[in-house]
Amino acid sequence: MNSLPPVCDYEGSRYQEEFWERGQRAYEDACEAQTLRRLLPRSGRLLLELGAGAGRNTSRYTGYDRIVLLDYSRTQLAQSRERLGDEPRYTYVAANIYRLPFVDGLFDGTTLIRTLHHLAQPAEALIEIRRVLAERATFVLEYANKHNLKAIARYVLRRQTWSPNSLAPIEFAPLNFDFHPQAVRAWLTQAGFRIERQVTVSHFRVGWMKRALPTRMLVALDRLAGTTGDLWQLSPSVFARARAVGASATANGYFQCPACGGSSLEEVALVHGASGLRCSTCQRLWPLRNGIYDFKEAIEV
Numbered sequence: 001m002n003s004l005p006p007v008c009d010y011e012g013s014r015y016q017e018e019f020w021e022r023g024q025r026a027y028e029d030a031c032e033a034q035t036l037r038r039l040l041p042r043s044g045r046l047l048l049e050l051g052a053g054a055g056r057n058t059s060r061y062t063g064y065d066r067i068v069l070l071d072y073s074r075t076q077l078a079q080s081r082e083r084l085g086d087e088p089r090y091t092y093v094a095a096n097i098y099r100l101p102f103v104d105g106l107f108d109g110t111t112l113i114r115t116l117h118h119l120a121q122p123a124e125a126l127i128e129i130r131r132v133l134a135e136r137a138t139f140v141l142e143y144a145n146k147h148n149l150k151a152i153a154r155y156v157l158r159r160q161t162w163s164p165n166s167l168a169p170i171e172f173a174p175l176n177f178d179f180h181p182q183a184v185r186a187w188l189t190q191a192g193f194r195i196e197r198q199v200t201v202s203h204f205r206v207g208w209m210k211r212a213l214p215t216r217m218l219v220a221l222d223r224l225a226g227t228t229g230d231l232w233q234l235s236p237s238v239f240a241r242a243r244a245v246g247a248s249a250t251a252n253g254y255f256q257c258p259a260c261g262g263s264s265l266e267e268v269a270l271v272h273g274a275s276g277l278r279c280s281t282c283q284r285l286w287p288l289r290n291g292i293y294d295f296k297e298a299i300e301v
């Protein structure tokens, strides 16, 4: 797996607590909740939540029968499991978005919220995401928009050197990218998606406004401002609902070995009551530890 793009490592991070719970982001969180309500289908069979983190959004995916939470960080998944519990409705998977451990055409829905901005090769990731989706599956994507009003104003006033108008991603910190909406739309189309709707979000992400005005009011105004999302995108965060177009393979199985692509994985018992999935093609053994299927590193037996 050495040839894969670098991953922004959240292992051991206190992201949920520091960024959301202590970061005064009730406004952003409520805006995202209302946007998800707007964009998600009422019902679905199997949803793949990519970059699920600590499961902040998972309970918002009410229409789906089952949800697979996937994240590269085992500790983020452990936090989401603590939050959501071990209901059969949830499956926890540690894996890399660039090499998803599922057979083609498996899911009828997927979300990628606040995670595209960590991907150095977004076009590559979107192709891999399309692979595991059934025909007409729904994809709800959020990305950080470089062509936002604040960046445009700073550029015009010469307080920022990079141009918000160029289509190239801007890496403002290591493995943290802002994207141009036009570039994201082109990558989605190339990967086999058709955009149905765009919603601009978090228009009022300004410290003094958040302090001075009631959150409920700002969230209501954000909803109103977001209705023009198909016409222009000038907010720091943009959501898009896309549909998987073109043919998909009929899913045959569930997990797929991320190392060799084999789709016959058999459950095996290990010592001390642990278990894992053995790939019958390459014989690698992927552990199931503390309720999390771990496809980051095969174990030696």
Ligand SMILES: C[S@@+](CC[C@H](N)C(=O)[O-])C[C@H]1O[C@@H](n2cnc3c(N)ncnc32)[C@H](O)[C@@H]1O
Pocket (backbone or CB within 6 Å): 007, 008, 009, 010, 011, 015, 050, 051, 052, 053, 054, 055, 056, 057, 070, 071, 072, 073, 076, 095, 096, 097, 098, 112, 113, 114, 115, 118, 119
């Ligand atoms: C900013 S957090 C967002 C978490 C959650 N979606 C939310 O909105 O609260 C980004 C998450 O993406 C995960 N991530 C980043 N790159 C990844 C990759 N290549 N494969 C899987 N997960 C990845 C990180 O581990 C982290 O949990």
Ligand SMILES: [Zn+2]
Pocket (backbone or CB within 6 Å): 257, 258, 259, 260, 261, 262, 279, 280, 281, 282, 283, 284
């Ligand atoms: Zn294998």
